[in-house]
Amino acid sequence: MESTMTAPLRWTQSAAEALFNEPLLELLFRAQSVHRQHFNPRVIQLSTLLSIKTGNCPEDCKYCPQSARYHTGVGSEPLMEIEQVLAAARRAKASGASRFCMGAAWKNPKDRDLPHLERIIDGVKRLGLESCMTLGMLSASQAQRLAKAGLDYYNHNLDTSRDFYPSIITTRRYQERLDTLSHVREAGMKVCSGGIVGLGESVRDRASLLIELANLPEPPHSVPINMLVSVAGTPLENGSPVDPFDFIRTVAAARIMMPTSYVRLSAGREQMSEQTQAMCFMAGANSIFYGCQLLTTPNPNENRDLALLKKLGLETAHGSVAPEEDERLHRLAERPKEADTALYYNAAR
Numbered sequence: 001m002e003s004t005m006t007a008p009l010r011w012t013q014s015a016a017e018a019l020f021n022e023p024l025l026e027l028l029f030r031a032q033s034v035h036r037q038h039f040n041p042r043v044i045q046l047s048t049l050l051s052i053k054t055g056n057c058p059e060d061c062k063y064c065p066q067s068a069r070y071h072t073g074v075g076s077e078p079l080m081e082i083e084q085v086l087a088a089a090r091r092a093k094a095s096g097a098s099r100f101c102m103g104a105a106w107k108n109p110k111d112r113d114l115p116h117l118e119r120i121i122d123g124v125k126r127l128g129l130e131s132c133m134t135l136g137m138l139s140a141s142q143a144q145r146l147a148k149a150g151l152d153y154y155n156h157n158l159d160t161s162r163d164f165y166p167s168i169i170t171t172r173r174y175q176e177r178l179d180t181l182s183h184v185r186e187a188g189m190k191v192c193s194g195g196i197v198g199l200g201e202s203v204r205d206r207a208s209l210l211i212e213l214a215n216l217p218e219p220p221h222s223v224p225i226n227m228l229v230s231v232a233g234t235p236l237e238n239g240s241p242v243d244p245f246d247f248i249r250t251v252a253a254a255r256i257m258m259p260t261s262y263v264r265l266s267a268g269r270e271q272m273s274e275q276t277q278a279m280c281f282m283a284g285a286n287s288i289f290y291g292c293q294l295l296t297t298p299n300p301n302e303n304r305d306l307a308l309l310k311k312l313g314l315e316t317a318h319g320s321v322a323p324e325e326d327e328r329l330h331r332l333a334e335r336p337k338e339a340d341t342a343l344y345y346n347a348a349r
């Protein structure tokens with residue numbers, strides 16, 4: 001495809017792969033131009049993520065330390081009490097997050113869990129935060145119930161291309177993931193769905209993943225792009241590191257293919273230099289997971305994130321990081337690090 005600002009109505013494999021083959025600086029310029037048509041390029045949305053039910057997942061996602069099949073040292077914790085969740089949500093809000101994401105390591109929620117989840121959603125909404133959950137596969141009726149309880153977003157990542165998917169997960173089918181996304185959309189919730197770079201996939205797979213997302217009946221509202229964090233004990237513990245430029249290309253392609261979606265830098269930021277993150281923002285990323293701690297590897301703490309945003313002259317959805325605000329946020333940012341850090345994890349994995 002030629003370097004034109006006009007995007008195809010439906011992305012084809014050749015058009016998507018052509019993006020990945022563009023000279024990097026041309027691609028970045030194009031992505032930034034698309035980004036500026038739809039978003040304020042100085043604003044970054046912050047989402048905070050909490051594991052409300054950790055470990056012992058029956059699925060076999062080869063990258064995930066929470067699968068019961070791998071010996072990763074991640075323990076099993078039951079569904080958290082409502083007050084524990086709301087205490088974490090209050091801290092997230094005080095630290096500057098606008099969205100509170102809650103993840104449970106399930107294949108799918110049981111109907112008996114829903115009243116508890118509905119009360120959690122209600123509590124988070126009353127705090128004035130956007131709410132998001134990632135609970136595994138949903139039936140149509142479960143999606144309807146969560147939407148009725150007020151859940152704004154549901155995260156369910158496609159992870160990778162349809163062809164490569166069976167190399168990474170064998171306990172559920174790609175189509176089941178797409179079905180869950182349909183249920184979420186039909187229930188009126190916003191879809192959050194993305195993938196992981198570094199699973200051993202080819203450029204063709206990366207392009208195919210973005211095509212699946214971009215060609216949904218509506219592109220996802222949020223698209224988390226993760227860089228694999230290799231965790232000891234998982235089958236991908238010796239995964240080859242991703243070249244940062246390949247990651248930046250994927251972010252840029254996501255921005256061009258889904259111009260109105262929030263593109264979120266998710267797992268792997270701890271391993272990224274500030275310069276790589278800055279280039280990802282240049283490529284159109286406009287959301288980060290903020291203030292979360294991976295179960296086995298840390299995410300950048302709030303101080304580092306706020307300092308980076310300030311250096312780059314970026315603002316959060318709550319406003320600019322002015323010096324006085326910066327000092328207040330730094331003080332507040334210390335609080336979540338002192339408690340519950342073991343509860344935070346990357347639910348996008």
Ligand code: SF4
Binds near residue numbers: 057061104106
């Ligand atoms: S990624 Fe999610 S579904 Fe897969 S093993 Fe981990 S917690 Fe379970």
